[in-house]
Amino acid sequence: MSTVPSVNADQKATLEARLTRFPAQQIWLASQRAVSYREVDSADSDALPLVLLHGIGSGAASWVQQFEVLGATRRVLAWDAPGYGASTPVAAESPAASDYATVLKEWLDALGIERCVLLGHSLGALIAGAFAAVHPHRVAGLLLLSPAGGYGAASADVRETKRDQRLAMLKELGPLGLAEKRSTNMLSAHASDEARAWVRWNMSRVIPHGYAQATHLLADADLAADLARYRGRISVAVGVDDIITTPDACERIALAAGTQLQVVPRAGHAGYIEAPAAYTAIIDTFCRTSDGQRSQ
Template identity: 45%
Template structure:
């Protein structure tokens, strides 16, 4: 059994703490997907499945996993093309292709139903899966959800995608991470949070990243979720510069679900404010059991 911490060049005090935490969390592989897992010791409750964003990987969920605790069974996947998971075989891909892989992976590890959490691009994939397989998910928690570029004018959509791909081509993952990772956090983020976000981004595979950009370019989260009838909630950091509060509030209104604010957190709130995010996970677990939706709430913190 191996761990996500092996052979990835940690340095410094903050990174050393990450190494220790990663070393204690095993990873596995099924259906071509590598994932982190916590077995959980609770006798009841559904598994918690975590889908990361475009600039990270399964390890980005570690602060949240630690905050939730060892009682829950938790699984954080590395999506296709990330951290050793097999890339999608098709040249042109969209969110539904990732959703199909998600369902195949859940089948392979024997999960018929789970609580689903998606962060950023992971929210687009979660939406595509839930729209097509609603019986597989008890609830959806979308943290700083990417909404996709499908509703943008074609010229603007292409400009955004080109800029992101050109940055990766020009800088490579490590240099891009050093420049961009701070933008995913608030100005008050801890040294550990900064190191964690940058380390995850520095591990990106440019080919996997390019495929994921297609999901962003063609994604339309509103179209996927307009028929979702189960419990759903959106959360966003008040300092999020990637998927700002205003856009997340508009999305919550469009979908008829509640919005929680994560005070003082940037885009990578599961890293920067894991305790607040864990509280939302717990609330959504309870609502999933009851089959209810959140009412509009005050800030989560």
């Protein structure tokens, strides 16, 4: 059985050195809540901004490889979702995707971003879908990587079971134990030791309260229903070895969105970390096509 290596001193130094190019920032919104984020701002004013939304066990720092490449041609921003990093949690103990989408709108307003390419990974896809359904004019293109579909369409028993299992695991293990137990599932057998350490490092930094709120979101959201309300450009991609949001599950999301699923070889759930070249190429191609949709 494979094990997840600890982040040794050299790996940690390398990661932190790369992150220093994109330091964490914080902005206060009109609602008196804070959002922390990382950004690289290219001088290319013709390209639409790219906004990146991370999954339940991650954060803004996970996108550094995409910053390094895509930031050369466009403004790229990644937030720490409410309850992650230094971002203020949403108010509800059992929030809906719309609660996070409301904060996303406020954040984009505060940064002066009227229209963007919106990318959601895993849980981030639920927030992205909820935002696009209500504010379609703000989204030139919606790219979903290994999207979580949510359990909103399932029975109450299924929703409660999925929620309670994850909450119990969080309570038992805490962030460090969660990273030890769950990070292996995030990657394929082809992942490098550095990618494994990176995923573990990001997951170990989650804040229990924010993770618990996101668990409630996951239990009650219904991505397919939100996508049915959005008429803009959508693309869906998944790693062939993703065992969390499997290719079959993502195929159903792609069908609901009226698009074809892209399947990436030699990649698992956190494909953009372990196979950055392949995923960054997918993102770049989608962004360049979306640039033509600058107007509503």
